[in-house]
Amino acid sequence: xxxxxxxxxxxxxxxxxxxxxxxxxxxxxxxxxxxxxxxxxxxxxxxxxxxxxxxxxxxxxxxxxxxxxxxxxxxxxxxxxxxxxxxxxxxxxxxxxxxxxxxxxxxxxxxxxxxxxxxxxxxxxxxxxxxxxxxxxxxxxxxxxxxxxxxxxxxxxxxxxxxxxxxxxxxxxxxxxxxxxxxxxxxxxxxxxxxxxxxxxxxxxxxxxxxxxxxxxxxxxxxxxxxxxxxxxxxxxxxxxxxxxxxxxxxx
Numbered sequence: 001x002x003x004x005x006x007x008x009x010x011x012x013x014x015x016x017x018x019x020x021x022x023x024x025x026x027x028x029x030x031x032x033x034x035x036x037x038x039x040x041x042x043x044x045x046x047x048x049x050x051x052x053x054x055x056x057x058x059x060x061x062x063x064x065x066x067x068x069x070x071x072x073x074x075x076x077x078x079x080x081x082x083x084x085x086x087x088x089x090x091x092x093x094x095x096x097x098x099x100x101x102x103x104x105x106x107x108x109x110x111x112x113x114x115x116x117x118x119x120x121x122x123x124x125x126x127x128x129x130x131x132x133x134x135x136x137x138x139x140x141x142x143x144x145x146x147x148x149x150x151x152x153x154x155x156x157x158x159x160x161x162x163x164x165x166x167x168x169x170x171x172x173x174x175x176x177x178x179x180x181x182x183x184x185x186x187x188x189x190x191x192x193x194x195x196x197x198x199x200x201x202x203x204x205x206x207x208x209x210x211x212x213x214x215x216x217x218x219x220x221x222x223x224x225x226x227x228x229x230x231x232x233x234x235x236x237x238x239x240x241x242x243x244x245x246x247x248x249x250x251x252x
Contacts, residue, residue: 101168105134
């Protein structure tokens with residue numbers, strides 16, 4: 001019998017109460033597609049994320065430039081950020097890790113290297129164009145991409161050792177429901193790492209201007225920490241850099 005592929009392994013993690021497993025097959029683009037048409041009601045930033053233009057420049061230009069400016073001069077570089085997330089998630093060989101709102105897969109591929117061939121890295125995103133780029137740039141056999149709802153995650157409870165959501169929570173209409181879904185997907189002792197926007201303390205007019213101009217939500221320093229505490233996470237650590245914050249912890 002042949003060893004199961006990453007696609008076979010991720011099918012075993014999907015919740016049969018939500019999905020007709022027999023009907024699932026990878027799209028012609030190489031990812032598992034659980035969604036239909038692209039939504040019409042989205043912010044300008046969400047529209048850009050789903051466009052055909054952004055995936056081609058996201059990793060090399062967009063992410064370093066936009067997030068770099070948001071993190072400020074003392075924030076971590078992209079490489080330092082990936083190292084920080086790796087320490088937050090404490091990944092080891094054989095772990096299963098979920099990258100929520102994975103975009104073109106740059107983070108997913110980094111996570112895949114940390115879990116090794118026996119592990120599994122799953123990237124989920126709603127954008128077909130982002131996932132098409134992710135598939136194109138990924139050669140690892142322990143990576144699989146799913147086009148699905150990042151808020152209502154389609155996975156069985158407790159099936160991942162770690163989950164991350166980087167530079168995406170502020171795009172969700174229901175961000176705290178999304179965090180609850182990530183908690184459900186983690187086993188007890190599982191680790192979470194979140195990078196999202198941040199409201200600058202005492203920067204009321206500036207915060208309002210940034211939020212209005214971008215169409216994204218800015219979170220207070222305690223909002224994500226408090227939400228994860230209520231969901232049962234402990235050992236929470238918060239790091240702030242300009243308009244960006246990192247939060248990590250472990251599910252009790």
